[in-house]
Amino acid sequence: xxxxxxxxxxxxxxxxxxxxxxxxxxxxxxxxxxxxxxxxxxxxxxxxxxxxxxxxxxxxxxxxxxxxxxxxxxxxxxxxxxxxxx
Amino acid sequence: xxxxxxxxxxxxxxxxxxxxxxxxxxxxxxxxxxxxxxxxxxxxxxxxxxxxxxxxxxxxxxxxxxxxxxxxxxxxxxxxxxxxxxxxxxxxxxxxxxxxxxxxxxxxxxxxxxxxxxxxxxxxxxxxxxxxxxxxxxxxxxxxxxxxxxxxxxxxxxxxxxxxxxxxxxxxxxxxxxxxxxxxxxxxxxxxxxxxxxxxxxxxxxxxxxxxxxxxxxxxxxxxxxxxxxxxxxxxxxxxxxxxxxxxxxxxxxxxxxxxxxxxxxxxxx
Numbered sequence: 617x618x619x620x621x622x623x624x625x626x627x628x629x630x631x632x633x634x635x636x637x638x639x640x641x642x643x644x645x646x647x648x649x650x651x652x653x654x655x656x657x658x659x660x661x662x663x664x665x666x667x668x669x670x671x672x673x674x675x676x677x678x679x680x681x682x683x684x685x686x687x688x689x690x691x692x693x694x695x696x697x698x699x700x701x702x
Numbered sequence: 703x704x705x706x707x708x709x710x711x712x713x714x715x716x717x718x719x720x721x722x723x724x725x726x727x728x729x730x731x732x733x734x735x736x737x738x739x740x741x742x743x744x745x746x747x748x749x750x751x752x753x754x755x756x757x758x759x760x761x762x763x764x765x766x767x768x769x770x771x772x773x774x775x776x777x778x779x780x781x782x783x784x785x786x787x788x789x790x791x792x793x794x795x796x797x798x799x800x801x802x803x804x805x806x807x808x809x810x811x812x813x814x815x816x817x818x819x820x821x822x823x824x825x826x827x828x829x830x831x832x833x834x835x836x837x838x839x840x841x842x843x844x845x846x847x848x849x850x851x852x853x854x855x856x857x858x859x860x861x862x863x864x865x866x867x868x869x870x871x872x873x874x875x876x877x878x879x880x881x882x883x884x885x886x887x888x889x890x891x892x893x894x895x896x897x898x899x900x901x902x903x904x905x906x907x908x909x910x911x912x913x914x915x916x917x918x919x920x921x922x923x924x925x926x927x928x929x930x931x932x933x934x935x936x937x938x939x940x941x942x943x944x945x946x947x948x949x950x951x952x953x954x955x956x957x958x959x960x961x962x963x964x965x966x967x968x969x970x971x972x
Contacts, residue, residue, distance in 0.1 A: 630893030630894070631893065631894055632890070632893045632894055632895055632896050632897065632900065633893065635848075635849050635896055635900075636896060636900045636903075636904065638849065639849055639852055639853065639904050640904065642853060643852075643853065643856050643904060646853075646856065646857070647856070647860070650860045650864075
């Protein structure tokens, strides 16, 4: 069976590479959360309160994060509006 | 001057206690005076791995609570001079340890002239693990080349960098060392296991050493003898290298490549 495994093994995607790719994405995400400024949760709440005055939105639909890109700190807000919005 | 070294990992079962036992034994074999403390209150195991489970009378919690003196609780290793074990309590709950109490014990050990105080951390990121790393000067991050272990190690690195005494006081950060255990070069070569370079890349921690997966580790713990004392074993040699490198020696890394298989074995072996 070793011969068969050996021949088949050549064509399979290596699982170690998969592990590394997944971890790279996950760790980057978890580190950015860990290093997020302390004011973020409070700010999120206040922004949400302002938006809620005008639009009926779901708490969960607002995503907010601070990332770094090209040497700039980027504050990213992501909000999904409800479909039937009056 | 004494150094406090925490052996930590986040994840359980990756080899913290095995590493603590062999690392402290290795330092003592080098002539240093070493105390190794089991921080896993309620799940004491270091005593068993070091073969002194029947000699535990008083434990770490007894000392912290003032029910016994440090001298009464320290168990002197029977094989190696200058090596002392402080067992965890088996009966108390985790809240029995306090930061002030732990600090007092560590200060007493420093005054007693110990060169190295090795703290064997419990798994997890709760109070026990945080207390084990709080007073550390250096840290051994024990990691398996496996996704959940790497992730948990990254988490514990974040805690080392943010919640240790050094971090809180703004002192020089804890020196971090990666100890990769259960390493299987054959599987790495087959592309089935993260390589040392992968893990170093992911965690950005300098490699202190890789310990190959070895049957000798189980055999050693069966007999209550730190695996570093099984001279002929690859795991023992890997731990000896780790101790040397920790003490500042430049030693080439071993056990990172697969043994060469002949064509016959490659085709028909298992």
